[in-house]
Amino acid sequence: MNKSLLRKIKVGIVGGTGYTGVELLRILVRHPLVEISVITSRKESGIAVDQLYPNLRKHINLKFSSPEDGDLTKCDVVFFATPHGVAMSQAYNLINHGVKVIDLAADFRLKNVDVFEEWYKIPHACPEILAMSEYGLVEINRSKLLNVNVVGNPGCYPTTVLLGLAPLLQSEQIFIDLNRIIADCKSGISGAGKKLESSSLFAESADNFRAYGVSGHRHHPEIVSQLEIMSGKKINLIFVPHLVPMIRGMFSTIYTKILPKYRDIDFQKIFEDRYKDEYFVDVMPSGNFPDTRSVRGSNTIRISVNRINDEDLVILVAQDNLVKGAAGQAVQNMNLIFGFSEVIGLEHVAILP
Amino acid sequence: MNKSLLRKIKVGIVGGTGYTGVELLRILVRHPLVEISVITSRKESGIAVDQLYPNLRKHINLKFSSPEDGDLTKCDVVFFATPHGVAMSQAYNLINHGVKVIDLAADFRLKNVDVFEEWYKIPHACPEILAMSEYGLVEINRSKLLNVNVVGNPGCYPTTVLLGLAPLLQSEQIFIDLNRIIADCKSGISGAGKKLESSSLFAESADNFRAYGVSGHRHHPEIVSQLEIMSGKKINLIFVPHLVPMIRGMFSTIYTKILPKYRDIDFQKIFEDRYKDEYFVDVMPSGNFPDTRSVRGSNTIRISVNRINDEDLVILVAQDNLVKGAAGQAVQNMNLIFGFSEVIGLEHVAILP
Amino acid sequence: MNKSLLRKIKVGIVGGTGYTGVELLRILVRHPLVEISVITSRKESGIAVDQLYPNLRKHINLKFSSPEDGDLTKCDVVFFATPHGVAMSQAYNLINHGVKVIDLAADFRLKNVDVFEEWYKIPHACPEILAMSEYGLVEINRSKLLNVNVVGNPGCYPTTVLLGLAPLLQSEQIFIDLNRIIADCKSGISGAGKKLESSSLFAESADNFRAYGVSGHRHHPEIVSQLEIMSGKKINLIFVPHLVPMIRGMFSTIYTKILPKYRDIDFQKIFEDRYKDEYFVDVMPSGNFPDTRSVRGSNTIRISVNRINDEDLVILVAQDNLVKGAAGQAVQNMNLIFGFSEVIGLEHVAILP
Amino acid sequence: MNKSLLRKIKVGIVGGTGYTGVELLRILVRHPLVEISVITSRKESGIAVDQLYPNLRKHINLKFSSPEDGDLTKCDVVFFATPHGVAMSQAYNLINHGVKVIDLAADFRLKNVDVFEEWYKIPHACPEILAMSEYGLVEINRSKLLNVNVVGNPGCYPTTVLLGLAPLLQSEQIFIDLNRIIADCKSGISGAGKKLESSSLFAESADNFRAYGVSGHRHHPEIVSQLEIMSGKKINLIFVPHLVPMIRGMFSTIYTKILPKYRDIDFQKIFEDRYKDEYFVDVMPSGNFPDTRSVRGSNTIRISVNRINDEDLVILVAQDNLVKGAAGQAVQNMNLIFGFSEVIGLEHVAILP
The missing domain is CATH 3.40.50.720 (NAD(P)-binding Rossmann-like Domain)
Known part of the structure; x- marks a missing residue:
């Protein structure tokens, strides 16, 4: 080179x-x-x-x-x-x-x-x-x-879900139940591209929120195949995309179940260690949540790790879908x-x- | 009937x-x-x-x-x-x-x-x-x-401009200089209809403001012809339409010059008298300005009469463009x-x- | 009376x-x-x-x-x-x-x-x-x-989650795993009320999407207590609220696991039967998804029942949070x-x- | 230095x-x-x-x-x-x-x-x-x-109005009637700052358009004083500011009357010549109109010069109010x-x- x-x-x-x-x-x-x-x-x-x-x-x-x-x-x-x-x-x-x-x-x-x-x-x-x-x-x-x-x-959705889950699946350790992963994802309207479709009109999508692709979205097999490569295991993923009335921005709320033997783990630290050398991945301090505007126009992806209770770990991920x-x-x-x-x-x- | x-x-x-x-x-x-x-x-x-x-x-x-x-x-x-x-x-x-x-x-x-x-x-x-x-x-x-x-x-723009000017032009009296009328008009995106046009896409029109039709818009001859019928005189009107990132709503700012002999007139009263029996025309109390949300979904048009100085009268008009x-x-x-x-x-x- | x-x-x-x-x-x-x-x-x-x-x-x-x-x-x-x-x-x-x-x-x-x-x-x-x-x-x-x-x-969130889950919990039958209910909920900004808070400013919340209350929200005990009354059983619910840049509207995506013995059930019919006499509850035809604008300003709540696979039932619920x-x-x-x-x-x- | x-x-x-x-x-x-x-x-x-x-x-x-x-x-x-x-x-x-x-x-x-x-x-x-x-x-x-x-x-409004008018007032020549200048200006909500005011709330300002400061705004004397310095003459300016439901962006529509003796002038060329060495001032090609999104986040101000008829010259100016x-x-x-x-x-x- x-x-x-x-x-x-x-x-x-x-x-x-x-x-x-x-x-x-x-x-x-x-x-x-x-x-x-x-x-x-x-x-x-x-x-x-x-x-x-x-x-x-x-x-x-x-x-x-x-x-x-x-x-x-x-x-x-x-x-x-x-x-x-x-x-x-x-x-x-x-x-x-x-x-x-x-x-x-x-x-x-x-x-x-x-x-x-x-x-x-x-x-x-x-x-x-x-x-x-x-x-x-x-x-x-x-x-x-x-x-x-x-x-x-x-793809845009896969980027958020894969980077949001990678620290839990990689290396020798799989911390979560691979049969119980749910990704509830939300995208700004630019994600639909510049195609002339009625549903992308301002008067149809402003001041509105909706789900789409509930019965199947092309990013589902993309996410699953990469998660399976990462983990070496079969993955069961529920993925529901939604549209948000904003131009840019993508936000994924990922619900996972911690495996019983890992319930003492400090997952905040797992994420911080995994991404400490990554310029574009920002693991937010504990208790801070990302929002899409704080990445608007930048190549940064922000992740927050939320231990809801003994079993449940909720990962929040925000990025600019176009960057x-x-x-x-x-x-x-x-x-x-x-x-x-x-x-x-x-x-x-x-x-x- | x-x-x-x-x-x-x-x-x-x-x-x-x-x-x-x-x-x-x-x-x-x-x-x-x-x-x-x-x-x-x-x-x-x-x-x-x-x-x-x-x-x-x-x-x-x-x-x-x-x-x-x-x-x-x-x-x-x-x-x-x-x-x-x-x-x-x-x-x-x-x-x-x-x-x-x-x-x-x-x-x-x-x-x-x-x-x-x-x-x-x-x-x-x-x-x-x-x-x-x-x-x-x-x-x-x-x-x-x-x-x-x-x-x-x-038409939507004509409704605002005509009702905004009618009290100044009708009856025997013409209060303003017919050569110096400017209508700076702003419309929500639904005014462009449901046609599939790139400029009506959410990602093109949200978080954006722009003028259009500066060199000529079909509502110009409609407004002028009706003003000429009202006044029985030739009218010179400058009309510039703009697009606002909201679904519904239309707002017109109309600039007029009061004729010298009418500078002692109480124009607030002229408007209130003209529209006192009109259910759908609301002349705002002096010092109150209309906004488009206060007519959203209703058939009301709100008008405010603003005496800027001796010579200048600015009329503000708000309506829901679809109602x-x-x-x-x-x-x-x-x-x-x-x-x-x-x-x-x-x-x-x-x-x- | x-x-x-x-x-x-x-x-x-x-x-x-x-x-x-x-x-x-x-x-x-x-x-x-x-x-x-x-x-x-x-x-x-x-x-x-x-x-x-x-x-x-x-x-x-x-x-x-x-x-x-x-x-x-x-x-x-x-x-x-x-x-x-x-x-x-x-x-x-x-x-x-x-x-x-x-x-x-x-x-x-x-x-x-x-x-x-x-x-x-x-x-x-x-x-x-x-x-x-x-x-x-x-x-x-x-x-x-x-x-x-x-x-x-x-409360606004409870209304969506409770009506979205009621047909699955009531009567003698409980169709879903009460330990695996996730409600990913999204609200328009008016849900925060008219209080003067920085986060409710237009320039802070427009063109933005974020989660909040991840570690606990007052509607969580309200939902759980009502679900427990309905079902007569202990409930484990994960509830994450989010803010959408729209004035009104609330959308809940509810993830449930069907109990093995009920996997042959037609849940679309269960919902239609349950709500057939309710004027304000609209069970959408299969394959149709609700959006918040289709309830804007009305007292209707729209529900869609989505069988993702053998085990997973995703309920989508939309309402106007202020109505x-x-x-x-x-x-x-x-x-x-x-x-x-x-x-x-x-x-x-x-x-x- | x-x-x-x-x-x-x-x-x-x-x-x-x-x-x-x-x-x-x-x-x-x-x-x-x-x-x-x-x-x-x-x-x-x-x-x-x-x-x-x-x-x-x-x-x-x-x-x-x-x-x-x-x-x-x-x-x-x-x-x-x-x-x-x-x-x-x-x-x-x-x-x-x-x-x-x-x-x-x-x-x-x-x-x-x-x-x-x-x-x-x-x-x-x-x-x-x-x-x-x-x-x-x-x-x-x-x-x-x-x-x-x-x-x-x-100030933000003055920047647009002054740069929009400067080529018509400077040097030895004053091309327009100094008694007939109207600036109809529109600002995104961030122009109101981060102060906690009810009118800046999302639920108050989204999906809405309104005028404000009609009876007087602090930027009026600022604009007038600078125009008077430029021209060496007394100026009569009508200035009405409005609020647009977008975060950033400012758009001014400036109405001027060309003095009779200058009606053969090519004003497009006047503007292009005046700003040809200015990196941040972009005179749009004739027939092209600016929009606020094309300057979002940049220090550029875009100007379009529109000859409506013999007498009327309308200047459109767009900038990012925060840049x-x-x-x-x-x-x-x-x-x-x-x-x-x-x-x-x-x-x-x-x-x-």
Whole structure:
């Protein structure tokens, strides 16, 4: 990766017009070791990026290319901020040209092709690349990610649930009953993306709270498969997502049952020890609860560990769904892969109020 | 109109799935003198109304009909909660069957066909019916509306600006400089309707404020033409609409210059006298300002009269854009036409907080 | 109760300036069988009610009395929309004068005085009246409430959790594991009342989501005690409340484990049967989820029954915290006690959008 | 100012707990040439800053000092993020110790002591320092600010109106009628600060729009006095502020009348020329309108110039009230005074969505 020491790396973004795309841009235009070379959008090709996203005026001087014209093979790394199915169709060509691929969609999140095809209703285009790819949850998989060519950037809900549970499942010890995990998760509306759907209209979603996907959500198999990798055991997870009338932010309330033999453990300390070297994971002091605004616009995920009684441990997790839950985490992966300091370009202080 | 004394009137609604449609339903299902007979929607035909709008569960037991099947000619009155152009294509047939027509779109708002066609980009289908129709601003046109067959229900912005200015322009006296009227208007997002447009998404419009239509908005000619009818004079109006991140509500700040000879007038009294018999127009006591929440869900429009200095009079007007600015005003017209008490079915107290 | 047939009943409200107070007013000013006689407020005494709450202009013509002056003993019923501790200090005198008392605070919610004193940190002023009072959850306790003098109107969270669980616990059958009930509850900000607290400021709570009271909330013993009365058994409940950036609305996601012997039961039918005669409880059709906006401003509570798998049943419950969760339920109790139709004055259609 | 070349400057903040205080912190903790030495707060003294503002966790390791203990005289610059009246009581001592003072309140905004005392109802403590101070609107007063000891940082509304009008009033030419300027201004709720006032509660201000200060607002004399300095003429300004249910953001719609002799002028070009070298002022391309979200969290102010007709020019201005309208502008002043690049530490991209 020494090339990164000599020059800025060239970055391509496929599908730069959605919310994860513009968030990648917000972060990358200020990243000191990066040059944005290509941004593609079929629909907006020829349009200046800052025409569509005026917050980027004076920060970027680039037009959207059509997917055909944008020469992605000359990039060092390409981010896919696209619907599911796009990255896998282009990954083979890119890695053949030595280009790293970071997919913000789901093409490389589920190692089991059958599970992928069941939930995403499309055949997987490159199972052999999937097999070589890694799941980009840096705090869990750091060592595996160092030399990888293709990263499946985690889903937003999975990021909160996996980092919220990891200290309880990893290493040799499993502290909780794997059959009794409930994740009650809440997301801001930007999680639904910029698609034109009636339910995402302001007049439909403001001043309102609702559950959705109760009978099944694609992030369920993603969470379960990673928890099973972590623990080496079968997991039974109940997962109910909800929508909150706020633009950004995700909050997960995770209910676990402590196994009888671990009821004397200081779980606050378990979490603090596990994450003490992680810049982006903040274990709150005991008795302090996270809120989503304290992470708004930042790559930080805040966790609070709550011992309700002898048996019950409730983990609260807050993140910005577009940053640690998507674009920020993708840049964190890029930093890691190219040997940069992991935090570079990601030191934003959350905007509060 | 004696038929209304003997039985409930039969109401039809064309286009019941948009926001003015569901608001008509919210009001009419509780109106004691009305029976909703037909609701049409091409897209939702066959679907139960309360499936689309669960707030109506237990209040209505009707399905959307296709426009072809719904037998509107058997109704006493039909409301058009449709895009511009629909009502005028059906008005002739309906009034031939003795059915009253109340159009919540713009087909019968502009008496001048040329102006209509310039702003709405469609030919007017029935200029002769337009000529017989009346502009349904009850507080201004009550006597003309009593025996009318077709009502053009006013636009939301025009309702606020016209009722805010009427006391200054009517009768023999014109108190203000007709060349110096500025209406700075602000609307909640529901004013944009339920159309799928990117700018109406929660993540685009929440926590945001912006102007739009600065170079021209269809309500401008509507306001001007009505002001000119009121005053019998040429009017010069600057009108800038804005969008506020709230679901409902409309607020207009109207800047006027008092003519020199009227600078000793007590304008608070002028307004109070003008509206003392109007149930739905509330002139606030001097020094009290309206806010949109105090009219949320009600048919009330609140007005405050502010003498800034010798020359300047600033009128503040607040209404619920979906009620007094649309469906409530339409029902008020219906009540008037059928000889009911004007307030029946419209006595809702605004929801606060 | 025949007096109610002859004349409107006289209603007093103590503490009419908070959110439950103004909501009582919104409902009662339109209630056809009620006359509001007295509203007290120490802080606002002498001020016209509609000066403080302009939504009530033209609907009420009354001033706030000081608590000393307002003659509550001449009322038929007095609502306490006050902080905890006020109703119990006045209940004795009122019921001695034949006045019914409906307390919207917690003074008569917990039958066990010790539990009350532990959670509310004040001695109970009238244990003997507490013993005679009833918990005003009409759908559960209707028959007991008919002849009662003092009603403890349920808390907002308890209303959702109790009505969400009642069909699973009542009668001879207990369908679920009483040691594994989790209620993840979410409330709009009005639930915190009109108190001046930093955390209730717009700039602190908008665009934000957070948990609170994780280590203990006063509604926990209220829910548990009522569940134990219903089931006749010991209950283990985990309850975590959260705050949602919306004004009104409450949503509870309740996780239960079906007992092995009942895994063939059709729980949708259990709920529909239990509530088929309840006007205010709406069991949604299978596959439909409630949202808070579909109950905004109405006394309806919507419930959806979700069988996630063999073992897990997730109940979703939505209500308006100020109506069914407070003032509406209080009026429902009043209707019941005075022999009125239970729904009179409470037929509001929810405001949507 | 060469000391700044050798070491980071030491910064003190008085009153670090309000919204302008925490926003100063958000900016300054990432400013590469600054070391935050002291933060005072009477109320929170002894508390860790990141305990009160968890968004600053890992970014700052400092406690609030009591005003008596914090040694401000050792700082290079002290920001006052305090109520009006505090800075003027301490300015003399600080500048005697060679400390620069930047006041974010109004103590040094109005050069005329009588006007100050009329509007702020307190005597001015140091008229002689006021006389030496400068109004910190960098884009207008840059040269005067270079060697100043005390800066009156502009109010939020004045910043928008002054930068929106400056190109029309400066130099030898006055393009507009000085008797016909109307500023209709809209602010997010954070503009009211963190004070505990009923009207700032979420349940009072969400989903609501209202005007306030119609009969007079302290920013009116500030705007007028600066416009009169710019133009050398008497100004007649109508200014009506409003509150928008969003946390941050300010939007001003400014109505002007073009003088007859200038009706052939290309005002778009006038604005572009005036601001072509200003990093923080963005003149939007013709036909593009600003919105507040496109400046959220950034120090940019966006302006659009709209020729409505021959006579009428409408200027739209958007900024983040806490950044360019307060803390960001204060840091811009600091950068200028200490000879830093004006943009350093202020290059944030606005958060969108």
